[in-house]
Amino acid sequence: MQTSKNLGLNKPIVSFNNLPNLHKKTLLASVFIIGAALLWPTPQEFSSQRIPVALDIESLLPNVAYESEFVDNLEDPIPVLDHVIETGDTLSKLFEMAGINQQVMYKVLEADLEVLALDTLLPGNRIQFWDDAQGNLIKMELYFNPARQVVFTRFDDGSYGVEDINIDGIWQNRIIGGEINGSFYVSAKAAGLSAGEIQKIERLLKSKLNFARDLHAGDRFSVLLNDQYVEGELTGNSNIDGIEIHSGRRKITAFQYTDGNFYDEKGQSLAPAFQRIPLNKNYRMSSRFNPKRKHPITGRVRPHNGTDFATPVGTAVVAPGDGVVTMVANHAFAGKYIVIEHDNKVRTRYLHLSSFKVRKGQRVKRGQLIALSGNTGASTGPHLHYEFHVNGRPVDPMKANIAEAKTLPKKELSEFSSIVRSRKMMMELG
Ligand SMILES: [Zn+2]
Missing domain, CATH: 3.10.450.350 (Nuclear Transport Factor 2; Chain: A,)
Structure with missing residues (x-):
């Protein structure tokens, strides 16, 4: 698709190693079938030579290198819970069904702050949990559709990392x-x-x-x-x-x-053109967009997917462009937050709010009051965290190619x- 190519934002971020196992196998199978079709002798050749072909499949495998380090460490590759989301499912219930305690759920939620994927699970989506011999949750996968999966994996210190897999196809x-x-x-x-x-x-x-x-x-x-x-x-x-x-x-x-x-x-x-920031006045920028931000203690990359503005609690937050409110939710780490989908492949997010002024499903116009800023969730002080996503990828709201002209x-x-x-x-x- 030209659009994404030119923006340079929609490149598949998935490498072969990151693919869910099932996909790897499918890919591997198709690689093998294509390979076999090319190598297979034509019927004439076959009948004239009559040489049995012994294909050493094992020797072909290392070249494809489909086993990730992670899979090697798995004691049991069968998920401890493999569940299709139903109406009424809650995250706590799913963790309970998987036999994973609430403390671990909070660790997963902490990682989810980066992607905010857990709240978007819908009936029909799939969730899988894998544990190790000690019963530790080592991996959890959310399967939204063939183009998108979100995978949480455990680090040695018991915290989790998250990977948002988007396949362009x-x-x-x-x-x-x-x-x-x-x-x-x-x-x-x-x-x-x-x-x-x-x-x-x-x-x-x-x-x-x-x-x-x-x-x-x-x-x-x-x-x-x-x-x-x-x-x-x-x-x-x-x-x-x-x-x-x-x-x-x-x-x-x-x-x-x-x-x-x-x-x-x-x-x-x-x-109508978009406005650069969802605020009526300029506020000091307290933290910039930074995909390579490092955690001060662990040193691990914890991207900052938005721009923070030092807004006092109660500051008016407005829609930067026309759109539909697709999420009004409360998250342990993001606090009260809103997501707006705009017609131009842009999605915007507003975190740590104190109160909502719109409801889910509502259409909003550019400049319309949507919320008051706050200090909810895991927040170090009153501010507005604003995210700007193009084609499902966070980009710097202060640098994004925003159509400001007619x-x-x-x-x-x-x-x-x-x-x-x-x-x-x-x-x-x-
Ligand atoms: Zn922030």
């Missing part, structure tokens, strides 16, 4: 188009777009088109989507690359550029135009 375009017959919603639904995709299109184009009034029977629409596949499976991650609506003589278009934002054909932004700058415009040309071509063919 393959992105494939899909075109959905049709004619308006009834409302846009009904027509687009019949053509195969999801409710979420339709709502997103209506939001993106609302300044250009009144969907209730301007569209008439016979008007046409075309949407270019990009779906993620990992190991041949749809992951559920999908992107809208382009939209074209022909309404009478008017043509309304929107294309997503590599900065995550949507522009019309001429490079005019469709959404029109694409000249130097970006030629690249944007060529992206638009090729997407329009696809949409016309589809």
Whole structure:
């Protein structure tokens, strides 16, 4: 996908060694099958030579080096608990089922502060616990979908490290188009777009088109989507690359550029610009974004995934851009926190809050009050911890490529135009 490549943020951070075991085996199997297919003699060769082929599989294995150090240390590679999340499951209950005590759960939660993945588990996701002979939790894996797993592993001192595994996989375009017959919603639904995709299109184009009034029977629409596949499976991650609506003589278009934002054909932004910080005033920055921050005692890397502002308790925190509140939660270490998903592949997080001013699922506008800052969770003093994620990866909010202008700058415009040309071509063919 061009978007992520250009941002340089969506590179798979997973190495072969980091893959969950099952995946390693699948990969290994496919490597082997491909290898065997290439080596296997054709039927003619086989019948003329009749030489039995003894494949020494063991000797092939070390070259692939799929066993991680960690797996070698496992006394028992079968998880002590392998559970599919159900409605009503709580973290305490899961740890109890695995026979792991609450103190260890808090150690895991401490590591979770870095990724905030535990609160996002949904029914259908999978959780696995592995212990050693002494009953210590040595590994815990959250399986969200084929593209994302989060793995906690135990260090010698009993604390845990966390790895957020994102596999980029393959992105494939899909075109959905049709004619308006009834409302846009009904027509687009019949053509195969999801409710979420339709709502997103209506939001993106609302300044250009009144969907209730301007569209008439016979008007046409075309949407270019990009779906993620990992190991041949749809992951559920999908992107809208382009939209074209022909309404009478008017043509309304929107294309997503590599900065995550949507522009019309001429490079005019469709959404109001983002503001750099989620505060109405400037406050002293008390800690910078630092992916290589070291723990003062253990010396281990504990990334600081956000920027801290020295805000007194009760300071107004505002949404830096339009979006949907996807999380309003209380975490042992993050304290009261909020997550907002924005339309431009950006997710923002606000930690250690004192009170919430929005609820989960609510749409918010740029500049809207969402919370008051505080000092909750594991916090060393009143401050706001603000995170800015692009394509699921934390980036420095103070340096991120935030579209602050309404029109694409000249130097970006030629690249944007060529992206638009090729997407329009696809949409016309589809
Ligand atoms: Zn912080």
